[in-house]
Amino acid sequence: MIRRTSLGILGAAFATVALMTPSVAGAADTVPTFTKDIAPIFQEKCEACHRPDSIAPMSLITYEEARPWARSIRGRVESRSMPPWHIDKTLGIQDFKNDRSLSDAQVDTITRWVDGGAPKGDATDMPAPKVWPNEQGWNFAAQFGQKEPDLIIRSTPWTQKAGANDTWWKPVVATGLTEPRWVRAIELRPATVKGRKITHHAIARLQQEETDALARNDVDQNGAQQAGTFMEWAVGKQGEMMRPNSGKLMLPGSKIVWDIHYSNGGENITDIVELGVYFYPKGEEPKFRQVLHLMGATNAGGVDIPPNTLKQTEGFFVMRENGRVESFQPHMHLRGKAMEMSAILPNGQVQVLSYVNRFDFAWMNTYMYADDAAPLLPKGTILKIVAWHDNTAANKNNPDPNVWVGYGDRTVDEMAHAWVNVTYMGDTDYKAELDARRAKRPSTQQQQQQ
Secondary structure: OHHHHHHHHHHHHHHHHHHHHHHHHHHHHOOOOHHHHHHHHHHHHOOOOOOOOOOOOOOOOOHHHHHHHHHHHHHHHHOOOOOOOOEOOOOOOOOEOOOOOOOHHHHHHHHHHHHOOOOOOOHHHOOOOOOOOOOOOOOOHHHHOOOOOOEEEEOOOEEEOOOOOOEEEOOEEEOOOOOOEEEEEEEEEEOOOOHHHHEEEEEEEEEOOOOOOOOOOOEOOOOOEOOEEEEEEEOOOOEEEOOOOEEEEEOOOOEEEEEEEEOOOOOOEEEOEEEEEEEOOOOOOOOEEEEEEEEEOOOOOOOEEOOOEEEEEEEEEEOOOOEEEEEEEEEEOOOEEEEEEEEEOOOOOEEEEEEEOOOOOOOOOOEEEOOOOOOEEOOOOEEEEEEEEEEOOOOOOOOOOOOOEEEOOOOOOEOEEEEEEEEEOOHHHHHHHHHHHHHHOOOOOOOOOO
């Protein structure tokens, strides 16, 4: 009886499949077109870089611009090298505010479009052009009803000669502040389009006499507080908007200590880097303070990578107050292979937060956690940063696997650290945040106990 019932069900299933097969096959055989299927994907995930006068080598806005690159596009999206998004999708948090990766369905659509001859399609299917801000405009100004940031701090000019070796330009510039001000958004950018050709990355460190232990940095050899990280710019990163009711604090007499990495642009280029700061209105103070930490995996103990070897290093950061981790950005050089951030909770539980398994020195991605996914961690949590370097011939970015590599600022040297933004909060607010999170997602809420 059981066997007959099973066969009956199986037969019904075959009959259903047979009835559905023609329509399913027809849908699968339909070749996507640029105007109807591909252009919306490019607008959402590619045009941020692939448009005129931007950083990509070609524009993908029109069919005529994209068609010559069809086979190259197919290869890049299938290999997941484009768009650049290097988080392992099988491990850790997967909800991000700025996720520019393609879904499996989008990859399949692009692949079928190319394999089907990359047809243009009906012009009436083309979506309205996406309006992008001027490359040298301020991205956040309009959101605050402004034409530009409240404060613009500029580095001093540097001329990078054609063919010159990499340079690190480290001027110090006063902010000019005479009173404490809370920051709600920050932008950082090379001042010109040509400047983007030579600026690999730029760091603006905030030097001020901190009274808050959570934001205080280590002292240097002279006993003075070192400058703390304020904002970092790299290709693909435009700025940072604080969560509502949180911000960064700038104090009177503060200075910006620049650390700008310039590389060869093929011609003589003079440029500066601009830091745009948006303040909360005077008298309006956010409840929570946010701090961008540099959490090292190798910097404290140095780097020692023998020739033709893989090397793993790790570092630890103890949270002295409850906090919400807002973002994760790995930083390594040419031998960089992967980086993982995990949380060791006070109760001994270990949670992998994010794992970048395909680090690419050309793209310094910041992974900004979605509101309901950003880790809420109790004080006493240890954030563990593990880095892997590949100094072998298998690493296509490796300039020479037969040399020893140590710590240093040069691209051919190595380092490993993560930029991690943390919003700190007291016990009452932390419990309220946890309760709100559990109420929204009781079945998937991470177990976090003090």
